[in-house]
Amino acid sequence: MIKTYSIAESRLVSDENTSSPDLNAVWIDLQDPGPEEVAPLGECLGITIPDRADMEEIEISSRLYRENGAAFMTAILPAQTDDDDPEMAPVSFILSGKQLITVRYHDPRAFTTFPTQAQRTAMKLPDAETVLVGLLEAIIDRLADVLERAGRDVDAISALIFRKAERKAAPRDFQDVLEEIGRKGDLNSNIRDSLATLERLAGFLGHVALERDCSPNLRERIRTLSGDARSLTDHSGFLSQKITFMLEASLGMINIEQNATIKIFSVVAVVFLPPTLIASIYGMNFDHMPELSWLFGYPFAIGLMISAAILPYLYFKHRGWL
Numbered sequence: 474m475i476k477t478y479s480i481a482e483s484r485l486v487s488d489e490n491t492s493s494p495d496l497n498a499v500w501i502d503l504q505d506p507g508p509e510e511v512a513p514l515g516e517c518l519g520i521t522i523p524d525r526a527d528m529e530e531i532e533i534s535s536r537l538y539r540e541n542g543a544a545f546m547t548a549i550l551p552a553q554t555d556d557d558d559p560e561m562a563p564v565s566f567i568l569s570g571k572q573l574i575t576v577r578y579h580d581p582r583a584f585t586t587f588p589t590q591a592q593r594t595a596m597k598l599p600d601a602e603t604v605l606v607g608l609l610e611a612i613i614d615r616l617a618d619v620l621e622r623a624g625r626d627v628d629a630i631s632a633l634i635f636r637k638a639e640r641k642a643a644p645r646d647f648q649d650v651l652e653e654i655g656r657k658g659d660l661n662s663n664i665r666d667s668l669a670t671l672e673r674l675a676g677f678l679g680h681v682a683l684e685r686d687c688s689p690n691l692r693e694r695i696r697t698l699s700g701d702a703r704s705l706t707d708h709s710g711f712l713s714q715k716i717t718f719m720l721e722a723s724l725g726m727i728n729i730e731q732n733a734t735i736k737i738f739s740v741v742a743v744v745f746l747p748p749t750l751i752a753s754i755y756g757m758n759f760d761h762m763p764e765l766s767w768l769f770g771y772p773f774a775i776g777l778m779i780s781a782a783i784l785p786y787l788y789f790k791h792r793g794w795l
Contacts, residue, residue, distance in 0.1 A: 475510060476502040478588060480598055485591035499601050500573045502584065511576075520569050523547070525578055528563035536563075536670065537677040543569035544681045548670040550612060551663055552579040554619045557656040561663050566605055566674070568681060573601040575608075587611035602687050605678070606694050613671065613701050616664055620708055623660055627715055630654060634722055647727050654723060658716045665709040668702050675699035740789055747781030 477488040477498035488498060503510065503522070515522040520543045528547050530536065536547040546566045551559035560579050567574040577584070587608050591598060598604050630653055675698045682692050755764065755774050764770035 474504045475506065475514070476504065478502070478591075478604075480600075480604075483597045483599070484594070485588055485598060485604070487588065487592065497572075499571065499598075500575070500604050503574065503576045504580065504584075505578055506576065514574075518569055518572070518574070520567065520574075522567070522574065522576060523565050525563075528565050528576065528578075537673065543567055544677075546674045546677055548612075548674045549667050550577075550579075550581045550583075551616075551619070551667055552581045554582065554615065557660045559619075559660065559663055561667070566608075568601060568605065568685070571601055573605050573608075581612065581615070583608060583611040583615050586615070602682060602685065602691060606691060606698065609671070609675070609678075609698055610694070613698060613705070616668060616671075617701075617705055619660070619664055620705060620712065623657055623664070624708075624712060626653075627657055627712060627719070630657070631715070631719055634719060634726060647723055647730075650723050651720070654716060654720050658713070658720075661709055661712050661716060665706060665713070668706045668709060672699060672702040672706065675702055740786075743789075744782050744785050747785065748778035751778045751781055 478485045478500040479488065479498045480486070485500070501514070503514070506514075506522075508524075511522045511524065520541055523545065528536075536545075538545050544567070546568075547563050548566070549561055550564045551561055553560050562577070562579040564581065565574075565576040567576070575584070590611075591604075591607065598607060630650060634650060675695060679692065679695045679699065682695055751774065755762075764773065767773070
């Protein structure tokens with residue numbers, strides 16, 4: 474699908490005719506394009522539009538390059554970020570002449586919110602470079618929101634792990650806690666990878682803006698964009714350290730609970746060991762055992778076993794082991 478946007482009175486105006494898009498529009502957005510859409514458009518614009526395989530190349534040189542006067546920039550962006558398992562996929566930004574071309578095979582939220590905001594309010598969008606910077610700013614803002622939500626969730630998990638145990642409180646299910654920590658770790662890792670590609674893209678865009686003789690204000694916005702990506706990367710690193718700490722703390726709490734359980738079993742075994750010994754003695758089948766013919770032999774054995782169980786319990790209680 475091809476969406477096109479033009480500029481009118483510093484606002485983006487969407488081209489409603491998707492069957493015959495305006496190829497002279499300032500922004501051409503290709504979402505899930507097929508070969509039958511990419512090839513003709515590339516011929517009309519005089520560039521080679523990368524396909525999905527080209528966009529997924531790992532090498533940095535394959536993500537940031539120039540070709541026939543056009544600047545190609547690819548970043549890894551998340552979609553469906555309301556969940557802890559976002560869809561990560563590359564998005565290509567192409568500055569060719571006076572046009573911005575974006576190629577994507579998923580739907581990051583910024584590609585919906587930014588055009589809506591740019592159509593509703595006058596954002597002073599005179600050219601394709603400004604549209605690109607505004608779109609990247611919306612992407613950075615969205616990633617900041619995702620990190621902020623992840624930070625709140627991490628704080629909630631931390632409060633659950635380190636809460637003071639209460640009798641009426643529900644027991645902590647550390648399996649669920651570990652799974653939640655793992656999901657937050659994966660989300661944070663994905664966002665950090667995305668920010669790393671955006672930071673490199675912003676640096677490359679700064680050189681492109683200088684070559685294209687963009688306004689000083691726009692170049693300053695690009696530097697701010699790079700600084701924001703760097704700051705979010707640092708914050709993501711802080712969250713990563715906190716998640717690692719919570720993981721280690723959860724494993725420590727699990728060990729403590731396991732040790733407490735093992736201690737209970739050990740104490741029970743020690744408490745019942747003397748009564749078991751007494752019962753074993755009086756369970757032996759010897760002919761000459763004086764207590765067997767004694768009238769109070771049975772109550773004596775029972776009382777001896779109870780005493781042998783109570784005395785170790787009282788000793789452990791006195792030493793604070795229970």
